[in-house]
Amino acid sequence: MIRIIARKEFAEIVRDGRFMWTAALMVLLLLTAMLAGWQRHGSYMATQAAAQGATNTQWLKQGDKNPHTAAHYGNYAFKPLGPLAFFDNGVTNYTGTTVFMEAHKQNFAIASPAADTSAISRFGELNGAMILQVLMPLLIIFLGFTAFAGERESGxxxxxxxxxxxxxxxLGGKALGLAAAVLIVVVPCVIIGAVFIAMTDLPVVGEGLVTRIALLTIAYLAYAGIFLFLTLAVSAWSRSPRAALMVLVGFWAFTAFIMPKTAAEISKAVHPSPSYGSFMAAMKAHQARGFDGTPPWAELGKFQGQMMRKYRVSDVKDLPFYWTAVRMQRLEELDQRVFNQHFGAVTAAYAAQRRLQDRIGLLAPTLPLRSISMGLAGTDLIQQQKFQDDAESFREAMVSKMNGYLSKAAVSLNGVNSASNYLIANEDVFAIVPPFRYQPPALATTLSEHWMNFAVLAFWLGAAILLALLGVQRMSLERD
Amino acid sequence: MLEAINLRKSYGDHEALQGLNLKVNAGDIYCLLGANGAGKTTTINLFLNFVEPTSGTARVNGVDVTQNPLETKRYLAYIPEQVMLYGNLTAIENLEYFARLGGHAGYSAADYRSFLDRVGLQANAANLRVRTYSKGMRQKVGVAIALAKQAKALLLDEPTSGLDPKASNEFSALLLQLRNDGAAILMATHDLFRAKETGNRIGIMKSGRLVQELSTDEVSHADVERIYLEHMH
Structure with a gap:
């Protein structure tokens, strides 16, 4: 029975003039968005690979110099993106792609793609995810709002x-017929997207690509299902097709445009994150007065005493390592405690904002889908954070390796106080720092961060189906 | 076949139907007469289970309508004042859709054509989208749907109002065919002439009550009109 109804619904929808132009528009936009995304992703990855390669060479070929000075010379981390970034570039336009990693300083990621583009293209950059999140619901609404209200009006x-x-x-038949009409528009585009990925020779960043695609498909299908059943529910509850359309388009604007912005503003107001200026000022001041109130110079004095007692020497020049290097490493570690606390506070504020936004998703199904989509595509703030963390780990290892090498290789310079108090190292020494490699979070980690969003999406789907079932049971057959 | 027992329906204070007792047997064409608001459409809606009775019972083929609403609808065909069809589908497609909904999936394309032939739809119209159809053509497709459903009972709600005399006459001829095939037909109508011509029984309703029943072979056209008008005053 359901199949009979579905077939007729499908035939009716497809023959309606609305279908031809909405479907054509949708296909055109989706394909354009995917092509644009593919082009953008390809050129981004080419730039990233070239830049990372150049900086790796630069580090090795920086010229013979003191290892600690080499750590000052520093290194760059360029964020690579997974292949799914072509479909959903998430926040990557607005977050930094590059971290400068140097001795004594933890830096923020800089150089966001948005900063390089003209004012106009900052808005409404096409990507497949946006089309599916924003326009697919509209397609479903346009094709489905008359489902019950229209049949009631016509008799x-x-x-x-x-x-x-x-x-x-x-209800089942109408849902199936409408779903078929929507899917014949969307599925070919999704297949083309999958073919893009399959044909790519770009490096795969992040594991579980097939699982990610499968989960993305499930999440988007659930999202489409939510709008499908909401459309049918509203059509059953409404007095007229016009009223149904108004309610549905209102809800669409609410969830797709108003709520994402509002949720961001609310979560920022509830869990404020500091501005760059005040953050840097607070961190510098903290660094100067010391992590727990003991200034760095006093800490270093204490440390010197500890070392001299430990190695039973009366002068630092008699220590079994190059004191200057160990002292610098100690200072680095003291600073790191301050960096970690301040950067950690910002990370925690972002995480709290994110959790609050996940809860606001109970009001607007676009929010959880957007988070899941970015998360699986590897383009959300969590993964940006992981990139910054990786860069910081790299920086700490780089500084500690250079200081460590110096502390052992320059023992003979202990106490020597002249212009020749300098150990010069070459490429072979710099090579003990392996090139930077970003390790994206494991898929399991991403999923555990998004369980709430999956739950909210499932809740919405259940609620939409329930509303539709209730709606058809209570639906009047009479015209008003 | 169609049976109403003390059937009542009230909407708040308004009593749309006040204890209707009615029986339409196979081979009957029972015409319900009465002013607008007399309860004719409410009666039909109750047999279709489109509204729940306040009290009393409606039975189709001996089965209680409220207890087994899906089963009783299998025996029924409903033809409203305006047969509403899907404008973007052809007559054949509409007919096939409704036949399948009614549980008859076994018809061939030739069967559908012959149903439309029997109701007198022009052959070249069968494959046109019904958006372009006149009211008469739509009513014919409505009867074809009833034929395809092999309904034991027909509920007709002013099916001929607005039809020109020729179309109305053709429609009545179709009803007689259906009756001869053994269907029980309950028709609400304002057309006293048609009721006397086509029906074998007439019921006059007023303010939710069945006030008089007649057999058409015992009265003349003039009698029907006189009795009807007496009740309306």
Whole structure:
């Protein structure tokens, strides 16, 4: 029975003039968005690979110099993106792509793609995810708002119900027919997207690509299902097709435009994150007065005493390592405690904002889908954070390796106080620092961060189905 | 076949139907007469289970309509004042859709054509989208749907109002065919002439009550009109 109804619904939708132009527009936009995304991703990755390669060479070929000075010369981390970034570039336009890693300083990521583009293209950059998140619901609404309200207005609903079919079958059939009409528009585009990925020779960043694609498909299908059943529910509850359309388009604007912005503003107001200026000022001041109130010079004095007692020497020049290097490493570690606390506070504020936004998703299904989509594509703030963390680990290892090498290789310079108090190292020494490699979070980590969003999406789907079931049961067959 | 027992329906204070007792047997064409608001459409809606009765029972083929609403609809065909069809589908497609909804999936394309032939739809119209159809053509497709459903009972709600005399006459001829095939037909109508011509029984309703029943072979056209008008005053 459901299949019979679905077939007729499908035939009717497809023959309607609305279908041809909305479908054509949708296909055109989706394909354009995917092509644009593919082009953008390709050129981004080419730039990233070239830049990372150049900086790796630069580090080795920086010229013979003191290892600690080499750590000052520093190194760059350029963030690579997974292949799914072409479909959903998430926040990557607005977050830094590059971290300068140097001795004594933890830096923020800089150089966001948005900073390089003209004012106009900052808005409405096309990507496949945006089309599916924003325009697919509109397609579903346009094709489905008359489902019940239209049949009630034209009177066919009485004829249909006089045939002796249950209201639940009617809902099932309409849902299936509408789903088929939406899927024949969307699925070919999704397949083309998958073919893009399969044909790529770009490096795969992040594991579980096939699982990610499968999960993305499930999440987007659930999202489409939410709008499909909401459309049918509203159509069943509404007095007229016009009223149904108004309610649905209102909800669409609310969830797709108003709530994402509002949720961001609310979460920022509730869990404020500091501005760059005040953050840097607070961190510098903290660094100067010392992590727990003991200034760095006093800490270093204490440390010197500890070392001299430990190695039973009366002068630092008698220590079994190059004191200057160990002292610098100690200072580095003292500073790191301050960096970690301040950067950690910002990270915690972002995480709190994110959790709050996940909860606001109970009001607007676009929010959880957006988070899941960015998360699986590897383009959300969590992964940006992981990149910054990786860069910081790299920086700490780089500084500690250079200081460590110096502390062992320059023991003979202990206490020597002249212009020749300098150990010069070459490429072979710099090579003990392996090139920077970004390790994206494991898929399991991403999923555990997003369980709430999956739950909220499932809740919405369940609620939409329930509303539709209730709606058809209570639906009047009479025109008003 | 169609049976109403003390059937009542009230909407708040308004009593749309006040204890209707009615029986339409196979081979009957029972015409319900009465002013607008007399309860004719409410009666039909109750047999279709489109509204729940306040009390009393409606039975189709001996089965209680509220207890087994899906089963009783299998025996029924409903033809409203305006047969509403899907404008973007052809007559054949509409017919096939409703036949399948009614549980008859076994018809061939030739069967559908012959149903439309029997109701007198022009052959070249069968494959046109029904958006372009006149009211008469739509009513014919409505009857074809009833034929395809092999309904034991027909509920007709002013099916001929607005039809020109010729179309109305053709429609009545179709009803007689259906009756001869053994269907029980309940028709709400304002057309006293048609009721006397086509029906074998007439019921006059007023303010939710069945006030008089007649057999058409015992009265003349003039009698029907006189009795009807007496009740309306």
């Amino acid at each position: 066919t609903i009485r004829q249909v119900m006089s045939m002796g079919i249950s209201r639940t079958s009617l």
